[in-house]
Amino acid sequence: MRTIVRIDIRWEALTVDASDPLELARWWARTLGWEVVDPFPAGVEVRPSDGRAPSLFFVEVDDARHGKNRLHLDLYAEDQPAAVSELLARGATRADVGQPADAACVVMRDPEGNGFCLLDPR
Incomplete structure (x- = not known):
């Protein structure tokens, strides 16, 4: 019989590609009533002030989005x-x-x- 090992995995963030991560992060922060966390070198995070929900993390990409979002x-x-x-x-x-x-x-x-x-x- 196979033993099932429970691992602790939690949802931390949804990462969004953006041509201007800071500007798009500000738009989403205003939309959700969240706050922009200090931008990191890798991207810009937006999260609720209570820190309870997963965050949105915006990263810079050079290519434009094509087609329908898969998420x-x-x-x-x-x-x-x-x-x-x-x-x-x-x-x-x-x-x-x-x-x-x-x-x-x-x-x-x-x-x-x-x-x-x-x-x-x-």
């Missing part, structure tokens, strides 16, 4: 229409990924084109 964030807003308006005013765009017209989320892209969903509070 995206699902965000929640109590007032989805107001949140969509605010995000659009701050440089986000709406995205069409084939979602139905009555989808319970609004699919969007951040200023560098990374996709995310803003869920409907229903």
Whole structure:
């Protein structure tokens, strides 16, 4: 019989490629109400002030993003229409990924084109 060994693994961060890591980190920090941690030589971290959730870590890349994200964030807003308006005013765009017209989320892209969903509070 095979012994199962439990190893302690936890989710620390989601790493995001960016052409301007500091600027994109600031955008996401404002969007989530988080803070930008002192930039590291390897990238810029954004995390909640209580430090409880995994962070977002932005690293510089030279090549542009191509195609659909294989991973995206699902965000929640109590007032989805107001949140969509605010995000659009701050440089986000709406995205069409084939979602139905009555989808319970609004699919969007951040200023560098990374996709995310803003869920409907229903």
